[in-house]
Amino acid sequence: MSQTPRRFKLGFLTHAFGRDPAQAYRDLIEQFEVAESLGFDGGWIAQHHLSGGFGQLPSPLVLLAAVAERTQRIELGTGVIVLPLEDSLRLAEDAAVLDHLSGGRVQLGLGSGGANLGVFDAFGQDPEQRQESFRNGLLQLQSALAGELPGAQLQPPGAALRKRLWHSHASPQGAIQAARQNNGLLLGTATHDPLLVQKPLADAYLDAYQGAGSRIGVVRAVFPAADRRSARAELAADIELHVPRLIREGLIDAAADLEQHLKLLNVHHGHPDEIVQSLLDDPSLLPYADYFIPVVQSESSTQEQVLRRLQSLARDIAPALGWRPATSASATFQASNVVG
Numbered sequence: 486m487s488q489t490p491r492r493f494k495l496g497f498l499t500h501a502f503g504r505d506p507a508q509a510y511r512d513l514i515e516q517f518e519v520a521e522s523l524g525f526d527g528g529w530i531a532q533h534h535l536s537g538g539f540g541q542l543p544s545p546l547v548l549l550a551a552v553a554e555r556t557q558r559i560e561l562g563t564g565v566i567v568l569p570l571e572d573s574l575r576l577a578e579d580a581a582v583l584d585h586l587s588g589g590r591v592q593l594g595l596g597s598g599g600a601n602l603g604v605f606d607a608f609g610q611d612p613e614q615r616q617e618s619f620r621n622g623l624l625q626l627q628s629a630l631a632g633e634l635p636g637a638q639l640q641p642p643g644a645a646l647r648k649r650l651w652h653s654h655a656s657p658q659g660a661i662q663a664a665r666q667n668n669g670l671l672l673g674t675a676t677h678d679p680l681l682v683q684k685p686l687a688d689a690y691l692d693a694y695q696g697a698g699s700r701i702g703v704v705r706a707v708f709p710a711a712d713r714r715s716a717r718a719e720l721a722a723d724i725e726l727h728v729p730r731l732i733r734e735g736l737i738d739a740a741a742d743l744e745q746h747l748k749l750l751n752v753h754h755g756h757p758d759e760i761v762q763s764l765l766d767d768p769s770l771l772p773y774a775d776y777f778i779p780v781v782q783s784e785s786s787t788q789e790q791v792l793r794r795l796q797s798l799a800r801d802i803a804p805a806l807g808w809r810p811a812t813s814a815s816a817t818f819q820a821s822n823v824v825g
Contacts, residue, residue, distance in 0.1 A: 524810020
């Protein structure tokens with residue numbers, strides 16, 4: 486820890502896991518409430534279409550509207566909305582409404598849908614055209630938010646939100662596109678080596694960005710527990726669900742042991758002190774992150790586990806990396822009672 490890390494915001498990325506969607510949505514709202522009380526700067530919600538299990542939230546802006554009514558300060562992020570499956574003008578309208586309802590707290594993350602290729606046909610879209618659809622949709626969305634529609638004006642106005650757009654990309658070319666649009670870059674949870682997977686994206690983005698205002702958000706899987714053995718026990722069943730993807734993507738030829746799978750999925754786990762060192766060693770995180778966005782929820786995580794992990798991040802891990810909470814320690818929403 487000889488080098489002082491750069492200042493960053495602390496967020497979290499969450500999904501809608503569970504067999505009961507209504508309960509999953511209530512849990513998500515509670516996660517935002519507790520995170521706000523712990524001083525988190527933002528919370529981000531993933532979008533999943535027609536997935537039938539991995540995530541059950543196709544409409545993140547609707548859920549975030551409910552969150553906005555139960556919170557006062559925490560930023561409301563989408564990580565990410567699949568832009569090629571949206572009507573860009575309608576998305577601009579809905580996001581602008583949410584931004585006004587929440588007092589300007591929306592962080593609008595967008596992607597081309599590389600992880601959602603299986604649902605494009607159901608939407609009548611060609612997955613092979615998703616990059617072109619993303620570019621065209623982005624231009625229309627930005628024009629609408631900036632008040633540049635020919636012969637029309639967005640209602641309500643979205644000029645402030647135009648400055649809070651983010652892209653998720655998997656190529657240096659995509660990162661350069663985000664920079665040239667003066668948007669933020671979201672780097673997802675990197676499988677295998679983040680040095681080779683993500684550092685080139687971050688460097689390309691920063692090299693292409695003109696002037697001030699560059700923003701890089703880095704998502705990482707972070708699962709604190711009493712020790713590494715306890716963390717692995719909590720994660721084992723869920724990590725095995727990802728093995729077919731690791732094989733399909735050519736990262737492994739056959740199932741290996743749990744420790745190897747955790748390494749390939751870049752999961753930071755164990756005692757908070759171990760996680761701090763692991764995050765400091767990540768070559769694509771603290772040297773670049775303006776927004777650190779941990780994932781603390783796997784498919785079978787209980788709400789108690791998720792809330793305890795949020796607490797550990799805010800109290801033990803992020804402060805050791807240089808972060809300071811957005812609210813004073815006294816305004817903790819009695820979080821210790823919530824998470825035990």
